[in-house]
Amino acid sequence: MSPAPKDLLKAGKTVLKLFVAGMSPRSMTAIENVRNLCDQFLKDHYVLEIIDLYKHPELASEHQIIFSPSLIRTNPLPKKTMVGNFADFDLMLKTLGIQSKDK
16 A cells, blocks of 8 residues: 555655656656666655556646656655656756755
């Protein structure tokens, strides 16, 4: 059973939602890049939910997703949104507010 959102806030976890359109090469690259960043910089302090918009199209309008892949950080606030393949780790760290190891 996954923890309730309030439990995640208490645990201080970074909560990310990655929206992809099917399992295309572009989607797979985005998934791999986000997982690599999380594993490298967040260790066990994150929750990553991968949402396939082909299976759940209603979530696109609910989360105001226009482009795919899109990544939303919902915790900590404020909410941040990024689009692309997420290959630029420096940009991702800066946008998501994650401290790199060498700073």
